[in-house]
Amino acid sequence: MSDKQRFVEDLVSRMTLDEKVGQCLTLEFCGTMVHPHVVEYVRDFHCAGLRVTPHIYTAEPYANRLKQGGEVEQRLSPYATPAVYASLLNQVQGIALGTRLGIPLYFVGDQEGDFSQDYCRGGVNLLPSQMALAASGDPEFAYRCYYAAARQQRAVGIRWLHSPVLDININPRNPEINTRSFSDDRETATAFGLALFRGFRDAGLVATGKHFPGRGDSAVDVHFSTDINRASRQRLADLELFPYRALIAAGLPAIMTAHTIYEAYDPAMPASVSRPIVHDLLRREMGFAGVITTDAIGMRGVLEKFSCYGEACAAALAAGNDLVLAKGSPENIPEAVAWIKRYLDDGRIPLAELDDHVRRVLSLKWDYGMFASPKVDPAGAEAAIRDPETIRLSRQAAERSAIVVRDRKGFLPIRPDAKVFYTDQHNKDWQQKADDIWYRSHMGPEFLRRHFADVRSWECKLNVTEEDERQVLAGAAWADVVVVHSLYWRGNPTNSELVKKIIATGKPVILLAASPYRESVAIDEADCLIVTFGSVPRVIENAAAIIAGKGIAGGSWPLKTYRTNGN
Numbered sequence: 001m002s003d004k005q006r007f008v009e010d011l012v013s014r015m016t017l018d019e020k021v022g023q024c025l026t027l028e029f030c031g032t033m034v035h036p037h038v039v040e041y042v043r044d045f046h047c048a049g050l051r052v053t054p055h056i057y058t059a060e061p062y063a064n065r066l067k068q069g070g071e072v073e074q075r076l077s078p079y080a081t082p083a084v085y086a087s088l089l090n091q092v093q094g095i096a097l098g099t100r101l102g103i104p105l106y107f108v109g110d111q112e113g114d115f116s117q118d119y120c121r122g123g124v125n126l127l128p129s130q131m132a133l134a135a136s137g138d139p140e141f142a143y144r145c146y147y148a149a150a151r152q153q154r155a156v157g158i159r160w161l162h163s164p165v166l167d168i169n170i171n172p173r174n175p176e177i178n179t180r181s182f183s184d185d186r187e188t189a190t191a192f193g194l195a196l197f198r199g200f201r202d203a204g205l206v207a208t209g210k211h212f213p214g215r216g217d218s219a220v221d222v223h224f225s226t227d228i229n230r231a232s233r234q235r236l237a238d239l240e241l242f243p244y245r246a247l248i249a250a251g252l253p254a255i256m257t258a259h260t261i262y263e264a265y266d267p268a269m270p271a272s273v274s275r276p277i278v279h280d281l282l283r284r285e286m287g288f289a290g291v292i293t294t295d296a297i298g299m300r301g302v303l304e305k306f307s308c309y310g311e312a313c314a315a316a317l318a319a320g321n322d323l324v325l326a327k328g329s330p331e332n333i334p335e336a337v338a339w340i341k342r343y344l345d346d347g348r349i350p351l352a353e354l355d356d357h358v359r360r361v362l363s364l365k366w367d368y369g370m371f372a373s374p375k376v377d378p379a380g381a382e383a384a385i386r387d388p389e390t391i392r393l394s395r396q397a398a399e400r401s402a403i404v405v406r407d408r409k410g411f412l413p414i415r416p417d418a419k420v421f422y423t424d425q426h427n428k429d430w431q432q433k434a435d436d437i438w439y440r441s442h443m444g445p446e447f448l449r450r451h452f453a454d455v456r457s458w459e460c461k462l463n464v465t466e467e468d469e470r471q472v473l474a475g476a477a478w479a480d481v482v483v484v485h486s487l488y489w490r491g492n493p494t495n496s497e498l499v500k501k502i503i504a505t506g507k508p509v510i511l512l513a514a515s516p517y518r519e520s521v522a523i524d525e526a527d528c529l530i531v532t533f534g535s536v537p538r539v540i541e542n543a544a545a546i547i548a549g550k551g552i553a554g555g556s557w558p559l560k561t562y563r564t565n566g567n
Helices: 003-014 017-022 036-043 082-097 130-135 139-156 186-202 233-240 242-250 275-285 309-319 332-345 351-367 378-386 388-399 444-448 466-478 496-504 537-547
Strands: 025-030 049-053 106-109 111-113 208-212 227-229 254-257 260-262 291-296 323-325 403-407 419-426 454-461 481-486 509-513 528-531
Touching: 003 351, 017 332, 017 351, 025 036, 025 332, 036 049, 036 082, 082 106, 082 139, 082 378, 111 130, 111 139, 130 139, 130 186, 130 388, 139 186, 139 378, 139 388, 186 242, 208 242, 208 291, 233 242, 254 275, 275 291, 275 309, 291 351, 309 323, 309 332, 309 351, 378 388, 388 537, 419 444, 419 466, 444 454, 444 481, 444 537, 454 466, 466 496, 481 496, 481 537, 496 509, 509 537, 528 537
Parallel strands: 025 049, 025 323, 049 106, 208 254, 227 260, 254 291, 291 323, 419 454, 419 481, 481 509, 509 528
Antiparallel strands: 403 528
């Protein structure tokens, strides 16, 4: 028996039932204040780890985080620098280390790229979307980028990320995955998924492949709707499962299950609560020995199958998941624990399986040094962000992914004395994750003014209003050239109809599209189309430079079967 096995077995032998149940739960730490319920999560519920959302003040109903078709009022947390945030995570870790067994927490987040990044404040060097890195055409370059991104996370105390997205986006109308996917091609998705995994691993972070078995063919967002995949087992094996087999063979430590129903395996239940998928397919047939976690329990796609939140959590463990991602209201957690115990009492979760869940979670904490080094030096958080190589790579990621898809009328580059009008949308729930000098909304005009003396702008609301349209058309009438940034995120409203109205005026329009799909924002009507694959600051900075003839558009088309006019 190895040292790790002896250590884990000793811990498991000394754990109470409550402590074991807790090690199967990832709860949530919102904001930059240690609220009483966070202390309760760690001290009384013995949670295995905390999903961090630094910019949101405190926990709230999960459905309030994302609301299709409109803006959501969301209280932002007090601002904390990276060093202060690292100290705060150390403080919470200290609570865990002071409990009876002193089992350390993991802090976990999303850092896929573009808007799907939780830790953004203080100048964190943000990468564009996964599809952007695939557009670089260079998995080794992607490896270096993801290694640098992971170092920033690791330095602040985040030890686990829910990435890579291994979904192969074969549905151009997919509202939830879209550019979060590397490609519609299985080999491309696999090569870049492996690069991300290696980058995270070498920087000391746990990588998580998601959303198993694959959500690239989804037509709905499971936060709000039931999603059903009707592909055959053969199609799933040939396409969706392809990257998982490769990453499992390479040592992928964790996988996240999807809230989609896969009729070929289980016509009744979403994958995250389906034993035929989690236990039979992933654990037994595919031989995955790592940690399996659910996606966030709280999405309508899974909750509507159960009487309450707690029952869904218990069903997820009974299906074979080791961890339940239980985000949202603290009021849900006692209910979740009670339901899990009910399942244990009646045998729907065998005690031996509960112990196996705990062993896998503790083993992963051992493998990634969480027992040996549970805290970080806060000074290192700032140093990782200011590292010149990390800054250089974040700039190159924007340059090596941007594509000038077409310039039918030769608008590019714009002459320096041109009058430039710029417009975009304000999606505050994502753009205000930092809200500081490094990352905030409507940065495009600032970048354009580096190249052009006369720049005016108007920031539209997420839902473009009549006043927005009036202001934008007036600005277009004044300008020599109109630059529009069309962001895209999870089916939220776009400004594409407004772009068409500007084009109809006859003014030259340069469209910066955050997605390559005409079904979202890369509309055919635009004579000049630059696909940026994202909306983070480096992306917009480089796009402004491209318009002036000074930037780099070094990307290559990352999609195999999907084409748009010009590529």
